[in-house]
Amino acid sequence: MTAETNGEKPDLTPRRRFLANLMGGRKGKRISVSNPTSIVCVEVINKVGVHFPEAHVDARQMAELAAAGYEILGFDTIMPEFSVQQEAAALGCEVNWGSDTMMPEVLSHPVKEVSDVVIPENLLEKPSIRVVLEAISLLRHEYGDRVAIIGKVMGPWTICYHTVGVEDFLLMTRLDPDGVRALLDAYIPVTVAFANAQLRAGADVVTLPDHATGDMISPKDYAEFLVPMHRKMLPQIGGPTILHICGKCLDRIPLIITEGYDGYHFEWKNDPKKAVEAAQSKISLLGGISNIEGLLQGTPDDVYQQARYNIEAGVDSIGPECAISLQTPLANLKAIVAAAEEGY
8 A cells, every 4th residue: 555545645855845835736744945045154165165255156166055955954955046146247237256254245236227238148158147057057967856956036126226226226116117117128038038047957946036025115116016027027937936025025925926926935024824824825935934033043943933833824835034144053954854854
């Protein structure tokens, strides 16, 4: 008698477990643990012996460091893009690639209006783009069908933050809304091209951070600018997608579920039970573990309790709410996996 015929839930590979949770498929013995954004911290860096900034710019080092998420931490996914500046560098921004204790940052914002936008014809060959594609290819070759590989590409709204500057871009939403829409339209091809290239390289799914958090824009602005842009963009991407937005977003989940994403990666400050209710089973929810109160400042038991709360709330795949602090203790990350292994 098989596990399925005697009522016991089947044990799935990490890749199948994650993809089933993301796409609303069968539940195995336990929930998946995933990282749609970075889970690299100083302890992981030192254990692997691969450091920043090299892991942002060298494909083999990027792949080796990213693989620690599976090999050391026990996550079901590997996500090799630690920075949020890969597109910015390819689009003409000056970037400081950081260090083991500092993530990369944009130093210049060359775009003031849509006529300033320059998208290189060889965009996918730019070093900051090529490195991600090569790392994904290396990881797919190494792990085959066993582990889920997650890509990541900035959405047009986030690209505007980098090329225009956050304050200037948000000011444009009030002073020049048509200019905002023109910029978003201009950057859709960048997101689409990079996302599809990552899928071709071997990614199972692509995370799209588009940071229109409730702390920065209203639901009205989200509906006006991001909903139509996402609806235009997503049909052009040939694989599953996960939207990532930081901050308080319960008020825009009813909008997010209309856009066409397969998953939404959310923060703990959105109560998981309320987030599940707002999602109405129309989109999968991922994340839900607090980066600050839980993973950085808390104990393994604090993280375990948050993880179990998410599981009991009905979240589809648990993990950190966003790219973690570089000072996050390794033991706290492992507590997420320990909570998942207890099953549903």
